[in-house]
Amino acid sequence: MTRKENRLSVKHRQPFLKITAMLFLLTAIILTQVPVPTLQAATDDFQISGNSLIEYNGKDTNVTIPDNVQVIATEAFADNTGITQVTMPDSVTTIGKSAFSGCTSLETVVASANLSEINAYAFEKCAKLAQIDLPESVSFVDETAFADCLLIKDKIKTTPLITDESTSQLVSANDINASDSSSKPASEINATTTQVPAQPVKQAIDGMETTEDTSVIGKTKIVGGGALVLIDPHKTNVISDGVSGNSLASQRNENELSTDGTKLVKESYYRNAKLKNYVFPSGILEIEEFAFARSGLKKIAIPDTVTKIGYAAFYHCDDLSDITIPDTVTEIASEAFNKTAWMNQWLTLTPNSDFLVVGDNILIAYKGNAEQVILPDTVKQIASGTFKNHAEIIEMVFPDALVTIRNNAFDGCENLQSFSGGDNLSVIEKKAFENCPIEVTSATVKESSNNYIGNIGNYQVLKKMEKTDPIWNGLKIAGSGGLSLVGIGILLSTILKKNNTKKNLYRNK
Numbered sequence: 001m002t003r004k005e006n007r008l009s010v011k012h013r014q015p016f017l018k019i020t021a022m023l024f025l026l027t028a029i030i031l032t033q034v035p036v037p038t039l040q041a042a043t044d045d046f047q048i049s050g051n052s053l054i055e056y057n058g059k060d061t062n063v064t065i066p067d068n069v070q071v072i073a074t075e076a077f078a079d080n081t082g083i084t085q086v087t088m089p090d091s092v093t094t095i096g097k098s099a100f101s102g103c104t105s106l107e108t109v110v111a112s113a114n115l116s117e118i119n120a121y122a123f124e125k126c127a128k129l130a131q132i133d134l135p136e137s138v139s140f141v142d143e144t145a146f147a148d149c150l151l152i153k154d155k156i157k158t159t160p161l162i163t164d165e166s167t168s169q170l171v172s173a174n175d176i177n178a179s180d181s182s183s184k185p186a187s188e189i190n191a192t193t194t195q196v197p198a199q200p201v202k203q204a205i206d207g208m209e210t211t212e213d214t215s216v217i218g219k220t221k222i223v224g225g226g227a228l229v230l231i232d233p234h235k236t237n238v239i240s241d242g243v244s245g246n247s248l249a250s251q252r253n254e255n256e257l258s259t260d261g262t263k264l265v266k267e268s269y270y271r272n273a274k275l276k277n278y279v280f281p282s283g284i285l286e287i288e289e290f291a292f293a294r295s296g297l298k299k300i301a302i303p304d305t306v307t308k309i310g311y312a313a314f315y316h317c318d319d320l321s322d323i324t325i326p327d328t329v330t331e332i333a334s335e336a337f338n339k340t341a342w343m344n345q346w347l348t349l350t351p352n353s354d355f356l357v358v359g360d361n362i363l364i365a366y367k368g369n370a371e372q373v374i375l376p377d378t379v380k381q382i383a384s385g386t387f388k389n390h391a392e393i394i395e396m397v398f399p400d401a402l403v404t405i406r407n408n409a410f411d412g413c414e415n416l417q418s419f420s421g422g423d424n425l426s427v428i429e430k431k432a433f434e435n436c437p438i439e440v441t442s443a444t445v446k447e448s449s450n451n452y453i454g455n456i457g458n459y460q461v462l463k464k465m466e467k468t469d470p471i472w473n474g475l476k477i478a479g480s481g482g483l484s485l486v487g488i489g490i491l492l493s494t495i496l497k498k499n500n501t502k503k504n505l506y507r508n509k
Contacts (some may be wrong), residue, residue: 024429044434051091052313054289056080060129061105065089069353072099072357074290075312084128088112095122095145097270098294104128111135120271127151208395244406257281263288266310269295276319280306287313290331293322302330309336329359334385334408337364355379361401374400382409391415398422398456407431417463418453425457437464 045058051070056063056077056494064087065072071094077083079102086100088261092112100106109123109132120142123129130151134141146156222506261281266288269275273296280303287302289310297314299322306326311333314320321341337343346356347367352374354368361380365372366387372399373387381404387393398421405425410416411434428440440459451463 007194026344035445044431057411061085063087065092067091070094072096074098074270075101075293075315078102081324084108088111088113088115093117095119097121097267097290098124100125100126107131113137118142120144123147123149125149132156196480229386257284262286264291266290269297271295286310289313290315293319294507298322300324302326302329307331309333311335312338313338316340325358329362330381332359332362332364332383372397375402377401380404382406382503384408385411388412394418395420398425400424402457403427403428405432408434419456419461420454422456425459428456428459438462439464 005449027336045056045060046053046066046069046070047055047057048066048216050067052073053065053069053071053076059082061082062085063077063083067089068091069089070091072088072092074096075098076096077086077096077100080100081102081104083103084105085108086106087110090113094117095115095116097119098121099119100109101121103123103126105128106123106126107128107130109129111132111134113135114137115135116137116139118134118138118141119197122142122145123132124144124145124147126149128151129146129149132152134156141156141368146152151162164347168344232460234274252332253268256264258265261283262285262289264280264284267290268288269278269292270290271294272292275292275295276298278292278297278300282305283305284303284305286308287306287310289312291313292300293315294362295317297317297320299321300314302309305328307328309325309329312335313333314323314337315335316339318339319341323337323340323342343365344350345358346352346365354366354370355363355376356365356367357363357379361378362383363375363381365381365384365400369390369392371392372395373393375382377399377403380401382402385408385412388408390410391412391414393410393413393416395418396416398419400423402422402425407429409429411431413433413436416438418434433440438453439462440456441462442459453461453463457463
């Protein structure tokens, strides 16, 4: 093709390029005017085990729980003061104990259409909660579920709530009396309460009538229009300061151990304010999540058979100031001792080390504020959440003893850029450096690579790469939810610049 033909070809292309640019601009403007739907939060924000949502780590104010979650577990959102709205998928059937306790900004809950159970203190202290529509599928609401929810206290009947042994249906004692306990039509019953016809075999107890049924010991039953909890004095489940009479074994929670007797199961003594001291049964290997959380414990000596302490096992034991952790413990999950008197004392005492190292040299907490952090020589493991949100940290110096870094150990350390030491580091869990400007990989990386920083033990450290192409940035800015002249400007300038470049190339031929 001759130069003349090239020039003619370019001349004929110019109107097409201009039309294309204008169409591109028009499309961008239209797209930016279309309301952007609220997207579900990234799944990385949700810690999910099986079908249970264990913990929410995100920062969104409007949270949509992922599909297929069936259980919102104990304290999954507890003390999250940022969320204002929660939307549940229809797969959710259970809201666990204290699941949203202390969510002081929560205003709206869009409940699952198949929700059936709301447990103790589920929405405690949600002072701004003004809207929650409970479906007819709800069959149990604990009387403390909406404690201190002042805006809805008159809208939801929860006190007192009685469970009938034979039907497992919810009963409100306020709705039952001798004349209409079985006559009120279902259409007139509140969605959170269900009438249960009384079929009593009665006897007198201190002048009151109650149902004689030895199978309901420890259950709540209707007594003269009120509520009565029957307690078997031979099977009390707390250990107080002054133990007398029955042996410790007979005073234990009957359901505290796993079937094989090696685990203290989750929530065994959750919110048991009367529990002050505790002696572990022999053979315990693991303390599961929330086992003693928010209990009245003052002192605990963990036996040397225990190797693992679960998530939030002793969380918010406000009076727990004396803790013994043996060096047989090789794993401690996040929040295990947070908000205990013991942890608070360490945080406030000075002078004191910035590092809390327990068990088999596990670093579970850090209270410093240095840009360069040099770990103690003995540290073998950095527990989950240890350095969470320490944005001031730029450099980490690891000891040769360090072997393991757990998930979320450095979550939110947004300025972390360099490392040294850690020659024997062999385990870095997948999300150890979540929300950091670096990532680690065990794959071979050329050291000349632009994003290569260095090595930690068996791993390479890389800078996270961002897309920098002008067109990408223009689209990102223009499509961020509203019309952006800056974004459109980037798009137009990029298109015109490329067009002019082509013209100059042709002119120079």
